Amino acid sequence: MGTVMRRLNGWLFALLVLLGALAIGYLSARHAHVADWTYGSRRSMSPETRSALAKLDGPVQIVSYANPQGDLRQTVATFLQRYQQVKPDLQLRFVDPQQDPAAMRNLGITVDGELILHYRDREQRLDVLNERSLTNALERLVRGxxxxxxxxxxxxxxxxxxxxxxxxxxxxxxxxxxxxxxxxxxxxxxxxxxxxxxxxxxxxxxxxxxxxxxxxxxxxxxxxxxxxxxxxxxxxxxxxxxxxxxxxxxxxxxxxxxxxxxxxxxxxxxxxxxxxxxxxxxxxxxxxxxxxxxxxxxxxxxxxxxxxxxxxxxxxxxxxxxxxxxxxxxxxxxxxxxxxxxxxxxxxxxxxxxxxxxxxxxxxxxxxxxxxxxxxxxxxxxxxxxxxxxxINMPPRGAPDRVLTVAQGELNLLSISFIVVLPVLLLVIGGLIAWRRRRA
The missing domain is CATH 3.40.50 (Rossmann fold)
Structure with missing residues (x-):
């Protein structure tokens, strides 16, 4: 009887683990949650970019002149996805530059994947894909x-x-x-x-x-x-x-x-x-x-x-x-x-x-x-x-924690800790372990 109960408990535990994994998978597929613990959320979209997007009170269309071959279109779409999460009326459209070379020359398209941002009757061009350059382009759209x-x-x-x-x-x-x-x-x-x-x-x-x-x-x-x-x-x-x-x-x-x-x-x-x-x-x-x-x-x-x-x-x-x-x-x-x-x-x-x-x-x-x-x-x-x-009230650019300022006294304390205290502590711990093993 005891053996049967132990086996039953084991099967129940395995079933609960499987159900938990299925629940986690179900929730993660339908709900996204990202936590950025860096100072000022540096690894997420910057407050300045969010502010620029908020000031564009109408739809923004981005046209990417990227070849369908390769991964460039996927890279552009993935990069802009988080912008679309903040501004749902930001639309992305791809154009194959090889379909009409004459039109590309008239537009001045010279870089594969070049972007043209359209907002009302304004437009901005972007040939470098990073948050800094895109935020600058958004500010120029706001400015006119x-x-x-x-x-x-x-x-x-x-x-x-x-x-x-x-x-x-x-x-x-x-x-x-x-x-x-x-x-x-x-x-x-x-x-x-x-x-x-x-x-x-x-x-x-x-x-x-x-x-x-x-x-x-x-x-x-x-x-x-x-x-x-x-x-x-x-x-x-x-x-x-x-x-x-x-x-x-x-x-x-x-x-x-x-x-x-x-x-x-x-x-x-x-x-x-x-x-x-x-x-x-x-x-x-x-x-x-x-x-x-x-x-x-x-x-x-x-x-x-x-x-x-x-x-x-x-x-x-x-x-x-x-x-x-x-x-x-x-x-x-x-x-x-x-x-x-x-x-x-x-x-x-x-x-x-x-x-x-x-x-x-x-x-x-x-x-x-x-x-x-x-x-x-x-x-x-x-x-x-x-x-x-x-x-005027756009959040300032840059990360405030890129420089670590350490006073000379704090630097001396850190040096002594790593050069003297930590090695001595390791020797003491090692000596205690060796002493206990000999006694055993």
Missing amino acids: SDRMLAFVTGDGERRADGDANADLGSFVTQLEQSGMRAVPLNFSQTAAVPEHTDLVVLASPQAPLSAGATKALVDYVANGGNLLWLADPGNQDPSLQPLADALGIHVLPGELIDASSAALGLKDPRMIPLGDYPPSAITRGFTLATLFPEVAPLAEVRKTDWQLVPFLRSSAQATTQSLDGKPVAALKGPLDFGFALSRLSPSPAKSEQRAAVIGNGDFLSNSYLGNGGNRALGERIVDWLLGDDEL
Whole structure:
């Protein structure tokens, strides 16, 4: 009887295991669950991509010009499947480029598997299949047409295509990937800002502007043009005074210093860190820390028809100091060094005109762009100036946990643990095991 019961229990156990396996298989075939435990869900679709998809409020059609031979079509379909899960009205269609070579030449298809994204009356091309490039294409669809950014040159300004530490090449490259086009603007070659310019950037001129250049910038602002002015300490150039008067702001003498920055490990008090920001359309919901080296304080000197909102402000511990030995009156913090200006546009082509004046250009330079949220803040500023408000709150790019910062004391502790403690622990355990075996 006992033998029969043991056999029956064994058969029942085997039956339960089989039923459990069948149940798991049934559920897994009908319900998908994926868990990503990496920081910020780095291995899943990024929040930025999800946000871009959410801002496309209509169907998106993607046409892939891929040969039916091989696995390329399956690769494309598998890659886009998770996008379709987030946005069900994203449609994928394949076209065999060999069926009509003449049509492919007219379309400019040169890469097997090249994608063309269609949204409303807009389209974007994609010849590299990864999430970064696809997200950039989605942002360009949201933005619409490419925006033209004119960077003033010829007076020692930071170069938009430069690789030097003080230049803006890395930042501008990122902007171009999201639907902007940077062009030089040299007033020795033109008397006015070209038409169809969406934004003029004046980035820290080192030499006085000519009277013609200043007049062209003042006329551009008077006619409704958008402006980003990056002014470094010592930029109290009289040639720029008419532009400052048109905006109703003044670059104060001296530069900011903040002794409290030493608590964050910054040895130079001219490095101004920010962790919180005055409320504004640019900084709403922005929580990343930013770093501004060598900052010029700004002030509103008179009321104009501009609505002026400060969005960058130092701590209460900040003050000003002289620059290049020139005595200045010490001002106490908090001090503003970033203003967002808006008003009804004088141009009938748009409803609102926008400008931003910042007492620092280094935070967007090649040297400091990677510090904290500098790049993300710069993108927000440009999006706001262009009127692309729906893109301002896009989650920042990049993974925050790619760099492991270890203090010297922690590094010493880790070294001692692996070099001394762990080997000694293994020897002790081995000795205990050998001692017990001898006793047995």
